[in-house]
Amino acid sequence: MNRISVNVDGTTYEDEVEPRLLLVHYLRDRPALTGTQIGCDTGNCGACTVDLDGASVKSCSVLAVQADGGEVTTLQGLAQDGEWHPLQRSFHERHALQCGYCTPGMIMAARDLLRHNPDPSPEEVRYSLRGNLCRCTGYQNIVQAVLAAAAAPDSVTAPAAGGEQTWP
Ligand code: FES
Numbered sequence: 560m561n562r563i564s565v566n567v568d569g570t571t572y573e574d575e576v577e578p579r580l581l582l583v584h585y586l587r588d589r590p591a592l593t594g595t596q597i598g599c600d601t602g603n604c605g606a607c608t609v610d611l612d613g614a615s616v617k618s619c620s621v622l623a624v625q626a627d628g629g630e631v632t633t634l635q636g637l638a639q640d641g642e643w644h645p646l647q648r649s650f651h652e653r654h655a656l657q658c659g660y661c662t663p664g665m666i667m668a669a670r671d672l673l674r675h676n677p678d679p680s681p682e683e684v685r686y687s688l689r690g691n692l693c694r695c696t697g698y699q700n701i702v703q704a705v706l707a708a709a710a711a712p713d714s715v716t717a718p719a720a721g722g723e724q725t726w727p
């Protein structure tokens with residue numbers, strides 16, 4: 560067992576963990592932050608995407624011990640003072656989800672994109688989300704939601720755009 564100290568969504572957790580424990584299982588089991596999803600466990604789907612020390616990572620590809628001393632932000636840590644993050648609001652208003660299983664990873668990956676590129680083109684959004692799969696194939700509205708959040712983070716109220724489903 561290894562002792563780790565990890566700050567998750569603003570709360571520090573101290574735990575003894577097995578060296579083989581994946582970060583995604585730690586997040587879901589210890590702080591019970593089940594908003595971080597497990598879609599494949601093989602690094603393909605992106606549903607488990609979180610932020611670790613400022614880098615977007617697939618938490619099924621990271622060991623919990625690798626987060627020792629670090630800061631993790633999950634989807635559940637994005638809302639502040641009861642207010643959704645602009646991306647959360649934009650996904651809701653643009654109906655950028657169907658079953659919603661991919662949504663946490665999509666939003667976390669999009670957040671990482673907008674931190675590095677606050678004014679992305681549709682192509683840049685699609686490229687940046689290429690590691691996140693949506694089984695419901697709702698990609699068009701996802702791209703529209705990310706663009707809307709980038710363009711008007713505080714006034715994303717337009718209805719979802721229809722049109723062709725393209726990806727990436
Ligand atoms: S569960 Fe991590 S990439 Fe699919």
Ligand code: FES
Pocket residue numbers: 655656657658659660661662692693694695696697
């Ligand atoms: S909305 Fe169902 S997997 Fe994306």
